[in-house]
Amino acid sequence: MTDSIVKIEGLTKRYGAVPAVEGVDLEIARGELFALLGGSGCGKTTLLRAIAGLETPDAGRILIDGQDMTGVPAHRRPVNMMFQSYALFPHMDVTANVGYGLRREGRPRPEVARRVAEVLALVRLEGLGARKPAQLSGGQRQRVALARALVKRPKLLLLDEPLAALDRKLREGTRFELVRLQEQLGLTFVVVTHDQEEAMSMATRLAVMNAGRIVQTGTPHDLYERPASRFVADFIGVANILELTAGRWLALRPEKIRLAAERPGDTTHAVAGRIVDIAYEGDRSLYRVATEGRGTMLVSTTNVARTRDGAFRRDQQVWLGWSDEQGQPLDE
Amino acid sequence: MNRPMRAVIAAPYAWLGAFFLLPFVLVLVLAFGTNDPDAAPPVALGFSLENFARLFTDKLYVAAWLSSIRIAGVSTLGCLLLGYPMAYAIARATPARRPVLLMLVMLPFWTSFLIRVYAWMGLLAENGILNQFLRWSGLSAHPGTILGTEWAIHLGIVYAYLPFMVLPLYVMLEKLDASLLEAAADLGAKPFAAFLTVTLPLSVPGIVAGCLMVFIPAVGEFVIPDLLGGTRTLMIGKVLWDEFFTNSDWPLASAVAICLLVLLVGPIALFQRQQAKSLERVE
Numbered sequence: 001m002t003d004s005i006v007k008i009e010g011l012t013k014r015y016g017a018v019p020a021v022e023g024v025d026l027e028i029a030r031g032e033l034f035a036l037l038g039g040s041g042c043g044k045t046t047l048l049r050a051i052a053g054l055e056t057p058d059a060g061r062i063l064i065d066g067q068d069m070t071g072v073p074a075h076r077r078p079v080n081m082m083f084q085s086y087a088l089f090p091h092m093d094v095t096a097n098v099g100y101g102l103r104r105e106g107r108p109r110p111e112v113a114r115r116v117a118e119v120l121a122l123v124r125l126e127g128l129g130a131r132k133p134a135q136l137s138g139g140q141r142q143r144v145a146l147a148r149a150l151v152k153r154p155k156l157l158l159l160d161e162p163l164a165a166l167d168r169k170l171r172e173g174t175r176f177e178l179v180r181l182q183e184q185l186g187l188t189f190v191v192v193t194h195d196q197e198e199a200m201s202m203a204t205r206l207a208v209m210n211a212g213r214i215v216q217t218g219t220p221h222d223l224y225e226r227p228a229s230r231f232v233a234d235f236i237g238v239a240n241i242l243e244l245t246a247g248r249w250l251a252l253r254p255e256k257i258r259l260a261a262e263r264p265g266d267t268t269h270a271v272a273g274r275i276v277d278i279a280y281e282g283d284r285s286l287y288r289v290a291t292e293g294r295g296t297m298l299v300s301t302t303n304v305a306r307t308r309d310g311a312f313r314r315d316q317q318v319w320l321g322w323s324d325e326q327g328q329p330l331d332e
Numbered sequence: 333m334n335r336p337m338r339a340v341i342a343a344p345y346a347w348l349g350a351f352f353l354l355p356f357v358l359v360l361v362l363a364f365g366t367n368d369p370d371a372a373p374p375v376a377l378g379f380s381l382e383n384f385a386r387l388f389t390d391k392l393y394v395a396a397w398l399s400s401i402r403i404a405g406v407s408t409l410g411c412l413l414l415g416y417p418m419a420y421a422i423a424r425a426t427p428a429r430r431p432v433l434l435m436l437v438m439l440p441f442w443t444s445f446l447i448r449v450y451a452w453m454g455l456l457a458e459n460g461i462l463n464q465f466l467r468w469s470g471l472s473a474h475p476g477t478i479l480g481t482e483w484a485i486h487l488g489i490v491y492a493y494l495p496f497m498v499l500p501l502y503v504m505l506e507k508l509d510a511s512l513l514e515a516a517a518d519l520g521a522k523p524f525a526a527f528l529t530v531t532l533p534l535s536v537p538g539i540v541a542g543c544l545m546v547f548i549p550a551v552g553e554f555v556i557p558d559l560l561g562g563t564r565t566l567m568i569g570k571v572l573w574d575e576f577f578t579n580s581d582w583p584l585a586s587a588v589a590i591c592l593l594v595l596l597v598g599p600i601a602l603f604q605r606q607q608a609k610s611l612e613r614v615e
Contacts, residue, residue: 054514074517075526087515091533100529101519148519 005030005156005188006051010060013046020046022212024060028205033182033189035199038209039235044192045084047209048158051190052081065155075104080154084161086145088133094120094144095129101152119147122181139170146178150185159191163198175202196236200224208232227251229332240297244329252327254300259287259312260319267321273297275316285310289320363586375582383587393571393588397595400568403482403557404550407489408497411546412539414490415497419538420531422498423505434502437495449488449559456484456560480562488556493549497542504538505531537606544603552592568592 006028013021021043028034036044049055051062053074062069069077080101089097095116102112120126123143133141142165149157162178163171179202182189193199199206200220207217208231216228227233230241233251240252258264263272273291287299299320301311312318363383368376387393422433440448455461456479466472478484508531516526554569561567568588576585 052518054518074514075520075522079518081515081518083511083515085509085511087509087511089512089515089530100516100521104520104525148515152519 003030004028005032005065006190007063008047008051008060009063011047011050011057011062012059013043013050013055013057019043019212021050021057024212024214026207026214026217028188028190030188031186033179033191033202033204035191035193035203035206036209037193037196037199037206037235039194042209043212044194044209045160048081048160048190048192051156052079052158053077054081078154079156079158080149080152081158082145082149082160082162084164086133086141086165088141088144088148090133093130093132094125094136097133097144098129098147098151100148105152115151116147119151122150123147138165138167139174142166142174146181150181150187153185154187156188156190159189161193162191163193163195171198178202200236208235210235224253226328227330230330233328233330238298241330242294242327247331249330250324250327251330252322254286254298255284255302256322256326257297257299258321259289259299259301260321261312261316263319264321268323270319270321271297272317272319275312275314275318278310278312278314280310285312287312289318291320294320359586359589362583363590365583365586367581367583369580373582374580380583383584384591386584387587387591392566393568396566396568396571399566400551403485403489403565403567404547404553407486407493407550408543408547410486410490411494411497412543415494415501415542416539418494419498419501419505422502423508430506434499437498440495445492446555448492449555452484452488452491452560453479456487479560480564482561482565484560484562485557485565485567488560489546489550489553492556493546496545500541500545501535501538504535504541508534537609540606541603544599544606548596548599548603551596 004027006026008024008026011021011024011026012019024043024047026047036047038044046055050057051064051069053069053072053076057070064078089100092100098119099112099116102115107115116129117126120129123146125140125143125147128136128140131140133144136144142162146162149159159178163174166174175198178189178191191199191202200223203220205217205219206223207214208223209215210231216223216232218226223232223236227236227239230249230251233239233241238254240254240257242250242252244250258267263270271291271294273289273294275287276290276296277288279286282303284300284302287301289297289299291297297320303310305311361377362375364379364381365375365377366380366382368374387397418437422430422437425433453460456477457463458477458479460479463475463477466475478487512530512534513526516530517523521529552569553567554573557565557567557570558573561570569592572585572588572592575581575588
């Protein structure tokens with residue numbers, strides 16, 4: 001990568017003897033919206049905090065914009081972070097919270113006022129400048145935290161679970177809002193999340209982490225269609241893992257399997273089975289099918305046709321068909 | 333409400349009535365009387381404001397009031413300057429160590445207050461341990477004597493009331509969200525700037541509580557100025573004692589007591605308002 005804003009080499013951080021992050025190498029390009037995805041305790045937040053300078057690595061180094069950040073304290077790094085808890089200063093109003101970083105730089109008052117007003121307009125919080133954090137709703141607090149992290153126009157904005165504290169409806173709107181801001185401002189975002197749907201829909205690239213290591217890096221499309229391991233196949237979306245030979249598997253997404261009442265003739269594999277469960281989700285239906293020889297498999301269909309009761313019913317005998325190139329062979 | 337329940341509530345009120353309200357009324361009645369040295373007790377009841385007038389016109393009393401407030405104020409400041417770093421260090425210590433450190437702050441309470449003040453006399457006297465050490469070590473051949481000066485009173489009050497400063501400050505600093513300081517650092521605040529803009533303002537309720545808990549009892553303090561301050565220092569608690577026991581002027585002593593109470597109601601009300609406000613903030 002020629003134009004990388006972050007370069008991480010062999011980063012390791014242990015708590016006592018327990019490694020939180022182990023031997024992580026990562027490069028993030030300028031202008032990316034990069035997501036660090038993983039379950040709780042996988043090390044994603046520790047990695048983010050190490051970039052911000054809030055954790056001291058035990059080994060390895062971090063370069064930001066080509067500068068080695070080893071030994072550079074958090075307050076001198078060209079990055080800003082949006083905390084999961086938002087960490088708004090409770091004794092300051094919105095204007096003072098957002099202007100905090102500019103005042104620390106010793107910017108003149110008129111400039112601080114102008115830039116705070118600009119960024120508040122950007123996150124659509126005009127008119128709320130005099131409120132204290134306790135007088136704001138959860139969604140408003142989230143935007144204050146975002147404005148406070150954005151106001152210094154950092155080379156790199158780190159977001160720790162930025163949507164986790166919002167309710168579902170608000171979360172979807174805010175997700176698009178974040179993407180809009182990132183493109184509009186041309187900044188680099190690194191987002192930590194445990195929500196694979198969030199990571200897939202927002203990120204230009206993402207890294208999946210497990211037990212302190214990055215297990216795969218790629219575009220959302222790469223990770224979904226070409227997972228490198230059973231872990232990734234299972235973690236991102238839903239996959240049927242079929243054993244090919246000893247130590248080799250095929251990861252097969254539910255929507256890649258043909259579901260039919262008669263044996264399909266144009267697929268390389270076909271198994272018979274019985275529908276044991278149907279999850280109707282409106283736009284699509286998810287079927288659990290007990291097959292002969294392949295265990296229980298998941299199949300999904302898009303409900304294109306408008307039918308009265310759905311195309312299939314529970315306990316119906318069906319056929320499942322797929323071809324090898326529809327799935328991803330795995331060695332681990 | 334059933335009967336045993338009522339008794340449980342009534343008992344402390346009865347106690348307060350018998351041992352606080354009744355004596356207070358007694359003192360109030362005495363304060364409006366006049367001194368009658370031939371009577372027993374030496375009081376002529378009546379309604380005279382003479383005692384109160386004397387308290388605010390006689391230079392001796394005005395000086396005693398002012399020096400009490402000054403000594404209590406300086407000692408409170410001393411407690412704050414010493415107590416804040418202590419409370420900060422305890423709150424920043426590992427959770428396993430905190431109980432031990434807090435225990436050390438509380439440890440002096442295991443010995444009687446009076447005995448601890450006597451111990452300071454032994455330390456600060458002309459031939460006390462401090463001066464013996466200074467002579468023995470050769471640091472000073474003719475050290476002055478601290479005992480009997482205002483310095484001794486300051487030392488005594490700071491020593492005796494320090495835990496009352498440390499504990500409310502500790503409570504405030506301990507619950508301070510560490511991510512706020514991380515956010516300040518992330519936004520470019522150097523550690524000391526982060527302290528001034530985040531830690532200090534958020535610990536103001538603890539500072540106010542600690543200062544009032546030291547200042548209020550220190551103004552009326554009697555034992556420490558009497559034992560460590562000698563005859564030269566004037567504090568209102570000592571004046572009260574002298575009027576009562578040396579001059580046998582019960583009405584004047586009562587008037588001093590009433591004024592002291594009224595003077596301290598202001599800070600106590602402030603303290604309670606602060607408590608209510610910090611409770612609100614938590615909710």
